[in-house]
Amino acid sequence: MSASPLVMCYGEACVDYVASGVTQLPKWGRSHAIRSLKRYAGGNGLNCTIALATIGVTTPVPVLKLGGDADAEYIRQNLIEAGVTNRCIELGLITDPQMVTPSVVVMVQDREPADRAFLHSNPYPERDYSGKSTPSITELDGALDGIEERVRFHHFSGVGHFDALTNSRIGMIVQKIRDRCSDAVITADTVPVKALETRSLRESIKYFLEQVDYFLPSDVEAQMLTGKPALDFSEQALRLQLLYGCRNVIIKRNSAGVFCRGESGGEWIADSFPVRKVVDSTGAGDAWCAGFISALAKGQSLEDACRIGNAAGHFCLGNEGPSMGRESYADLESLVVRVEPNHRSVFISYARESSEVMHDASKSLEDLGVQCYTDVRNMQIGQIYTQIKKMIQSADAVLLIIDEESRKSAYVAAELEIAMAEKKEILPIGMKRYRDEFFSGSPVWVWVRDNFHFHELKSGGLSKGMAEVANKLQGRAKK
Incomplete structure (x- = not known):
C-alpha cells in the first residue's frame, strides 16, 4: 500500500x-x-x-x-x-x-x-x-x-x-x-x-x-x-x-x-x-x-x-x-x-505544615511551564540527603516557602545550605513581618533576609508571586 x-x-x-x-x-x-x-x-x-x-x-x-x-x-x-x-x-x-x-x-x-x-x-x-x-x-x-x-x-x-x-x-x-x-x-x-x-x-x-x-x-x-x-x-x-x-x-x-x-x-x-x-x-x-x-x-x-x-x-x-x-x-x-524552549525548574523547600502552600505554588508554576521538584513527589526510600542534593543541583533555583515552621525546620536549613553551596538562586515567598521577626542568628537566614525581597502570600499574592518567579527564571524579570 x-x-x-x-x-x-x-x-x-x-x-x-x-x-x-x-x-x-x-x-x-x-x-x-x-x-x-x-x-x-x-x-x-x-x-x-x-x-x-x-x-x-x-x-x-x-x-x-x-x-x-x-x-x-x-x-x-x-x-x-x-x-x-x-x-x-x-x-x-x-x-x-x-x-x-x-x-x-x-x-x-x-x-x-x-x-x-x-x-x-x-x-x-x-x-x-x-x-x-x-x-x-x-x-x-x-x-x-x-x-x-x-x-x-x-x-x-x-x-x-x-x-x-x-x-x-x-x-x-x-x-x-x-x-x-x-x-x-x-x-x-x-x-x-x-x-x-x-x-x-x-x-x-x-x-x-x-x-x-x-x-x-x-x-x-x-x-x-x-x-x-x-x-x-x-x-x-x-x-x-x-x-x-x-x-x-x-x-x-x-x-x-x-x-x-x-x-x-x-x-x-x-x-x-x-x-x-x-x-x-x-x-x-x-x-x-x-x-x-x-x-x-x-x-x-x-x-x-x-x-x-x-x-x-x-x-x-x-x-x-x-x-x-x-x-x-x-x-x-x-x-x-x-525556537529552543525555556527549560525552567525549581526545587521547593518548605516545612510539612506548609504543604498546602507548596501544592498551590507548584500548580501555579507548572501552569506557567516551570518544572517543580519537591521531596514528596520525587523522593525514593533511602539516601534522602543525596536525592535532595541531586534535585537541587538539577533545578535552576530554589523556591523557599517561609513561615514560622520553616524557620524551625532542620530539613529546610539543610536544603538552603546545599543551595548556597551549589550557588543556586534562592527565591523566598512569605509574609513581610517574618523579615524582621526571626530572620537572625543562623548565617543562612541572615543571608536570605539581606539578599531577597519577599512575595506576599495574601490577597492573591501567591499567583502574582509565581508569575514573577517564572519570569525571573526566564531571565525577563523587571529589575
Missing part, C-alpha cells in the same frame, strides 16, 4: 460549523453578530487522520463511522484533499445508513485563549440522544480483519466517548493488534465528557488503558480521571499509572506545553512554543497527537516526540478551524530547532 508506516486512526468524524469572534452567547430571542461562520471536516479521529496525512511521515487509515448522506461525502472529499489515499479511505471508513453524519457547532471566544463551547447533533435522531458516532466493537474487529498489511501504530481518539473501549471484548481487539505486530504501538487520548467523572466509566476503561503504550490526556481530562483536581501534574500522572496501569503518561497542558512521566518513572516538561495569536484551539490536541505519533514513527525519543507534538499543536492554534494548515514534518522539525 505504502512504504511509510501505517497508522490505524480510530475515533469520531463530524462536520464542524465554526463560529469565530463570539463575544457572548445571546439570550433566547436575541441575536449577536460574529466574525464568521465556516464549515470544516472535524471530529477527533478525523482531525488526527488529516494531520497525520499532512505531516507526511505515516499513511493513516481512518477508522471512522459516517452516515450515508451529503455530509459524509464532504468528509470523504476532505480526506482525499489532505492526501489520504482512496485505498485507506475504503479500508477504514464505515457507513451506517441509519446514522446521520454528526454536526457540531463550535463557538470560539473572541479573545485569547480562544476558548470554545459546543453544540452536538444526534447521529441517531430516531433514538434517545447518545451523541456517539464512534465505531462499535464489531466494526473495529472488521476494520482490523479488512487490512492485510502489518500495522504498527494504532491511535484511539476519544476515550470516554468511545463505547467500544469499555466493551469486555476490547481485550480481543488489543490482542489481535499485538498478534499481528509484536512491536505495535498503541496511543490514546480522551475527551472531557462528564462521564469521565463517573466511577463506572473509569472502572470500565481501566482494562483498555492498561494496554495503551502512551496515554495522552489533557490536564482537565487527567483531573476528571483521577478524581483529584487539586493534584499537581506529577501526582496526576503517577495516579494515572497507579489507578489505570498507564505505561507512559503525557498530560497536555494547553499553552504550558506537556508534562511527561515515563514508564520508568522519569519526569520532564516539554515547553510549548510561543504563538503570536491564538486564533482557534479546535483540533490542537488532535494535531499534537499526530505530531507525536509521526515522531515516534521516525524513531524519535519520547521527549523529542513531545516537542514535535508541541510544534504541531502550535501551528493548529494559529489557524481557524480544526486543522494545522499545510505544515510537513520538516516544518515541525524546523520550529523545534529554531
